[in-house]
Amino acid sequence: MTEKLDKKDLILQGRLPGIEFPDLLTIIGLIRKRGCLVLRQGETEREIYWNNGEVVFASSNSPEHSLGNFLVRNGKISQQQYEESMKHMTADTRHGKLLVQLGFISPKDLGWGVKNQVMEIIYALFTWNEGEFFFYDTEHDLGEKITLSINTSSLIMEGVRRLDELPRIKERITSLNTVYAKIPGAEPRIEELDLSDSEREVFDLIDSNRSIRDLINLTNLPEFETTHILYQLLTARLVDAVPEIKESRPVFLDVEDSPELLQLISTYNGMFERLFGTLQEAVGERESRDIYATALDGSGSDDLWAGVFFDQFGRFDENMLIANISELPFERRKVVLDEGLNTLLSVQLFEVSQHLDPARKVVVFKYISDQKAQLEVTGQ
Numbered sequence: 203m204t205e206k207l208d209k210k211d212l213i214l215q216g217r218l219p220g221i222e223f224p225d226l227l228t229i230i231g232l233i234r235k236r237g238c239l240v241l242r243q244g245e246t247e248r249e250i251y252w253n254n255g256e257v258v259f260a261s262s263n264s265p266e267h268s269l270g271n272f273l274v275r276n277g278k279i280s281q282q283q284y285e286e287s288m289k290h291m292t293a294d295t296r297h298g299k300l301l302v303q304l305g306f307i308s309p310k311d312l313g314w315g316v317k318n319q320v321m322e323i324i325y326a327l328f329t330w331n332e333g334e335f336f337f338y339d340t341e342h343d344l345g346e347k348i349t350l351s352i353n354t355s356s357l358i359m360e361g362v363r364r365l366d367e368l369p370r371i372k373e374r375i376t377s378l379n380t381v382y383a384k385i386p387g388a389e390p391r392i393e394e395l396d397l398s399d400s401e402r403e404v405f406d407l408i409d410s411n412r413s414i415r416d417l418i419n420l421t422n423l424p425e426f427e428t429t430h431i432l433y434q435l436l437t438a439r440l441v442d443a444v445p446e447i448k449e450s451r452p453v454f455l456d457v458e459d460s461p462e463l464l465q466l467i468s469t470y471n472g473m474f475e476r477l478f479g480t481l482q483e484a485v486g487e488r489e490s491r492d493i494y495a496t497a498l499d500g501s502g503s504d505d506l507w508a509g510v511f512f513d514q515f516g517r518f519d520e521n522m523l524i525a526n527i528s529e530l531p532f533e534r535r536k537v538v539l540d541e542g543l544n545t546l547l548s549v550q551l552f553e554v555s556q557h558l559d560p561a562r563k564v565v566v567f568k569y570i571s572d573q574k575a576q577l578e579v580t581g582q
Contacts, residue, residue: 231354243333277419383410478516
């Protein structure tokens with residue numbers, strides 16, 4: 203929406219960390235105007251809309267912050283429902299309204315989703331150590347969007363708290379698909395623990411079968427709050443993760459097609475490794491792994507990527523990928539594999555490009571282009 207903003211309405215601009223993001227929120231809250239704060243980091247852009255010193259809406263151009271992806275992550279809709287709804291999307295369709303019309307979510311869940319999606323977009327900005335910002339004193343027409351009224355001081359306090367606690371939580375809780383169980387013999391005396399209502403609710407729902415996504419859906423707590431409570435319960439040794447039982451799957455390597463398929467995977471793995479190495483140089487190993495994990499979650503082909511993880515070089519297990527297509531008809535294997543690898547590569551290119559400077563982009567994009575051209579020449 204920034205193309206609709208007029209430069210004559212620009213009243214404040216600068217760079218992070220010349221001013222810290224919490225301080226920027228404080229300043230705009232004190233101005234108490236209606237306007238739009240735009241923050242950019244390379245091609246990544248966030249917009250925060252204000253009215254009388256309070257936040258009423260926020261948007262992001264990153265795919266992981268879309269309403270649909272947010273609802274999938276938090277267990278409000280399934281991946282299948284998300285994909286089905288996208289088939290009905292048009293340029294004038296509001297995704298949330300469409301999900302309600304299709305019966306996939308209730309109006310109440312839509313309101314919950316919009317509020318917490320907005321909060322997630324803003325809280326993610328507390329991790330920004332660089333970028334530029336612009337505040338426009340302007341009227342904004344948000345159309346049919348659900349608007350909020352979020353107190354700036356409360357927003358800052360919660361954002362700083364999350365910034366302090368998030369690294370520790372992510373270290374212990376690495377996936378929303380993890381299932382937790384109460385530790386036998388560790389049944390607490392609730393009255394002695396001084397648990398809040400939310401903490402007690404999460405603890406009571408843990409039953410050795412429900413994943414974190416299930417707990418989020420049942421409690422209506424946001425992802426951070428749920429994982430924060432689980433982190434506290436883990437630290438207190440009241441719950442523990444249930445070991446994942448991996449289904450044994452046969453690997454059928456037909457002599458007719460396995461060399462070709464393995465070569466295809468190897469070529470793509472070379473591109474994945476190059477992307478990962480370039481990303482590590484730009485943002486470091488931990489953030490690189492987070493970005494790669496986000497890309498894998500957003501690649502869409504659950505069957506192909508079931509049980510597949512990337513190693514320390516950003517490469518994927520070749521044998522597991524072959525296993526995941528081994529039960530397909532012979533003529534479908536290469537098609538499914540090629541489509542899945544290409545889709546993941548496209549998602550990764552988009553995600554990684556948000557964090558690279560122009561020089562790195564040129565080098566890595568040329569490498570990918572050359573490798574793709576080679577695939578076409580060899581018939582892969």
